[in-house]
Amino acid sequence: xxAPVAPTSPARPSRQLQFGVFFQGVNxxxxxxxxxxxxxxxxxxxxxxxxTAERGLFAAFFLGEGLRLREHLGHVHDxxxxxRPDAQTMLAALARVTTRIGLVAxxxxxxxxxxxxxxxxxSLDLISGGxxxxxxxxxxxxxxxxxxRRGGYLDHADRYTHAEAFVQTAKRVWSSWGADAIAADGRxxxxxxxxxxxxxxxxxxxxxxxxxxxxxxxPQGRPVLFQAGDSPTGxxxxxxxxxxxxxxxxxxxxxxxxxxxxxxxxxxxxRPADAVKIMPGTEFVLAPTPREAEEKLEWVRSHQIGPQQAxxxxxxxxGRALDGVDPEGPLPDIAPAVDETDVTRxxxxxxxxxxxxxxxxxxxxxxxxxxxxxxxxxxxSRGASRTFSGSYADVADRLAEYSRLGAVDGFNxxxxxxxxxxxxxxxxxxxxxxxxGVYPTEYSGDTLREHLGxxxxxxxxxxxxxxxxxxxxxxxxxxxxxxxxxxDHDAGRAPQPAIT
Ligand SMILES: Cc1cc2nc3c(=O)[nH]c(=O)nc-3n(C[C@H](O)[C@H](O)[C@H](O)COP(=O)(O)O)c2cc1C
Numbered sequence: 291x292x293a294p295v296a297p298t299s300p301a302r303p304s305r306q307l308q309f310g311v312f313f314q315g316v317n318x319x320x321x322x323x324x325x326x327x328x329x330x331x332x333x334x335x336x337x338x339x340x341x342t343a344e345r346g347l348f349a350a351f352f353l354g355e356g357l358r359l360r361e362h363l364g365h366v367h368d369x370x371x372x373x374r375p376d377a378q379t380m381l382a383a384l385a386r387v388t389t390r391i392g393l394v395a396x397x398x399x400x401x402x403x404x405x406x407x408x409x410x411x412x413s414l415d416l417i418s419g420g421x422x423x424x425x426x427x428x429x430x431x432x433x434x435x436x437x438x439r440r441g442g443y444l445d446h447a448d449r450y451t452h453a454e455a456f457v458q459t460a461k462r463v464w465s466s467w468g469a470d471a472i473a474a475d476g477r478x479x480x481x482x483x484x485x486x487x488x489x490x491x492x493x494x495x496x497x498x499x500x501x502x503x504x505x506x507x508x509p510q511g512r513p514v515l516f517q518a519g520d521s522p523t524g525x526x527x528x529x530x531x532x533x534x535x536x537x538x539x540x541x542x543x544x545x546x547x548x549x550x551x552x553x554x555x556x557x558x559x560x561r562p563a564d565a566v567k568i569m570p571g572t573e574f575v576l577a578p579t580p581r582e583a584e585e586k587l588e589w590v591r592s593h594q595i596g597p598q599q600a601x602x603x604x605x606x607x608x609g610r611a612l613d614g615v616d617p618e619g620p621l622p623d624i625a626p627a628v629d630e631t632d633v634t635r636x637x638x639x640x641x642x643x644x645x646x647x648x649x650x651x652x653x654x655x656x657x658x659x660x661x662x663x664x665x666x667x668x669x670x671s672r673g674a675s676r677t678f679s680g681s682y683a684d685v686a687d688r689l690a691e692y693s694r695l696g697a698v699d700g701f702n703x704x705x706x707x708x709x710x711x712x713x714x715x716x717x718x719x720x721x722x723x724x725x726x727g728v729y730p731t732e733y734s735g736d737t738l739r740e741h742l743g744x745x746x747x748x749x750x751x752x753x754x755x756x757x758x759x760x761x762x763x764x765x766x767x768x769x770x771x772x773x774x775x776x777x778d779h780d781a782g783r784a785p786q787p788a789i790t
Contacts, residue, residue: 295339305693306730307723308700308742310350310394310569311343315372318603318670319573321593321706328709330373333383338709340384342389347730349741350392350423351384352536352702353377357401357434362606378410392738393418394516396425399453401438405490405501408460411513412505420509420737424460425516425536428453428524450523452496457515459499461749462490465514466503510737511747516569529555532566533744536702540570540676545697567699567742573706575679576714587679590706591667600666603749607648609630617662621652641646682714686722693728696780699742 316322316330328335340351358375360367377395384393393414393493397407407424415422421786428450432443444452471486490501517524517532528535529552539548549568556566595603597617604621605612609628655665678685692698696728705711723729734740739747 304473305696307568307693307698307728308569308730309343309346309715309720310348310352310392310478310700310702311348312352312571312702312704313339313340313708314354314704315374317370317372318595318599319706320708321590321726322708324593324707326710327707330708331375333380335709336374336380336384337387338714340388340391342709342712344388344722346712347733348391349665349700349740350394350702351381351388352394353380353396355396355398355429357398357428357429358437360431361433361677362602363611367602376598378414381422382414383418385414385421390421390733390736390741392421392423392514392741394423394425394436394514396427396518398427398429399456400429400449401434402456403499404459404492405463405499406458407456409504411460412464412503415508415513416505417511417632418725420739422508422564423514423516423534423738425518426453426457426532427518430681430760434470440780446521447523450519450527453527455492455494455496459490459492461512461747462488462492463501463503464507465747465749467506469507472506496755499785510739512749514738514742514744525552526555526559527730528552528566529559531563533622534569534699534740534742537570540572540698542692542695542697545570545614545692546695549697564759567744569700569702571704572701573677573704574719575677575706575714576682576685576719578681578718580684583680587677591670594706595663595667595670597663599784600663603666603669604662607642607644607651609644615662619661621648621662621665623652623653650745682718682722686719686726688722690726690728 313336314320320330322330327755328338335710343351345451347399354372354374354376356370356372359372360370363436376398380439381393381395395411395414397411411424435441463690466488468486470484473481473483487502489544490499490503492499493690499533515532516534517526517528519525522537525535535552537545537548539545545568548570552566552568553563557563575583575587577586598616601612601615608622608624608626609631610624610626612622612624615622626648628644629643631644631647651665655661659663660668670709678688680688688700703712720729724731734743
């Protein structure tokens with residue numbers, strides 16, 4: 291086996307959108323209670339969805355990470371009973387039943403260890419022939435820490451300081467073997483050229499790692515790095531470290547503003563303006579005609595969030611049980627039991643003033659003539675998975691406009707139905723987009739890096755040949771963390787809709 295040679299130039303034609311599919315598990319985006327809905331946990335559902343996506347030339351198959359069921363008022367939270375098998379195990383199995391599609395594992399930097407996680411992702415990259423990616427998250431909740439021996443949690447800025455050192459260490463691990471570290475054939479005196487392997491050393495505030503990688507470079511150099519986290523700190527982190535941002539900004543104006551912001555941060559980080567691709571999450575509800583799509587959207591919404599879930603949603607913000615409140619009536623005129631919201635024990639957004647927020651919502655719902663169910667359903671469609679709904683042709687026209695304006699590089703699609711939720715997208719929307727010249731007509735290569743038009747990773751300086759005792763990761767990370775803390779505070783982070 292010989293190590294791969296870096297491709298000289300990426301093959302991606304300009305202005306083509308890439309699709310990913312995000313298999314979420316059961317939450318407020320899922321229609322699970324109809325006869326057409328299949329298992330959320332059987333391998334067969336994952337296989338069917340991944341193979342359909344590959345038939346539709348999707349760049350990536352995504353799995354999220356939820357290490358602990360969410361709880362609220364002492365119960366498992368009805369809106370977020372995700373299945374979520376371990377992403378790397380599932381993706382390794384999918385690597386054997388697919389040939390081209392990228393395989394993206396969401397993994398946090400708060401509770402993992404860098405060399406260990408780097409090794410597992412590296413293994414997935416080799417198993418899949420260069421199709422692995424890591425969606426880097428820091429996790430937004432403290433209760434996940436209860437799973438772990440050391441428990442605890444880090445504050446927001448520390449999580450990103452930690453993440454920065456973590457990712458730099460991982461990059462060093464992945465690039466620590468030279469291209470010809472392994473003998474090209476059996477006539478060489480030894481299989482491994484030890485000179486071609488650089489040890490990785492990191493001694494920092496959060497952890498100490500002295501490590502020698504056990505694996506040669508993958509066909510795409512290293513796993514592609516996605517990032518999901520939207521604070522100013524998170525965006526700066528992405529600008530410095532990521533290849534792709536999985537964003538929550540898919541409305542056109544918002545997507546354009548986000549593109550501008552990420553581009554500015556990327557240039558400030560000393561990277562080329564287009565170094566970071568952007569793929570917002572989204573949902574499609576499609577039909578042959580606009581009228582049918584409208585009816586379908588209403589049906590989908592009514593199945594995504596029922597009366598019980600709508601009340602559970604409000605209870606998070608009121609901080610109390612709302613037994614007896616009619617889901618078809620107005621928002622409750624009851625004072626919240628908390629000063630600040632603390633959604634599902636810290637997930638989503640925290641710290642909004644509960645009395646102000648709930649009063650504003652009551653006003654908004656009254657002005658719009660909405661009952662609880664209608665209000666909660668509308669809020670859910672404003673979240674990260676904002677919906678494109680309409681006829682195949684109309685939605686294709688709208689997406690072509692995103693492509694023309696360069697607002698995004700693609701979309702990460704959450705199907706509301708498992709496992710058939712991509713069928714109409716692949717059968718009808720993809721051909722419409724291809725006709726408009728804004729979607730690939732074939733895979734541009736074998737690796738995920740090639741599908742996304744990303745350059746061969748330039749991590750050599752961070753990896754091979756790092757001298758023993760060097761601790762540049764820690765000193766860079768600490769400086770970044772200090773700056774990030776102030777920025778986030780000054781920016782007064784905006785609350786996000788918390789249905790996930
Ligand atoms: C589109 C998107 C998808 C995310 N997916 C996950 C996930 O699967 N698991 C997880 O623990 N966190 C996920 N996160 C949350 C991140 O972990 C991040 O910690 C959180 O958004 C807080 O970071 P921030 O303050 O920079 O936004 C996601 C965030 C976004 C924006």
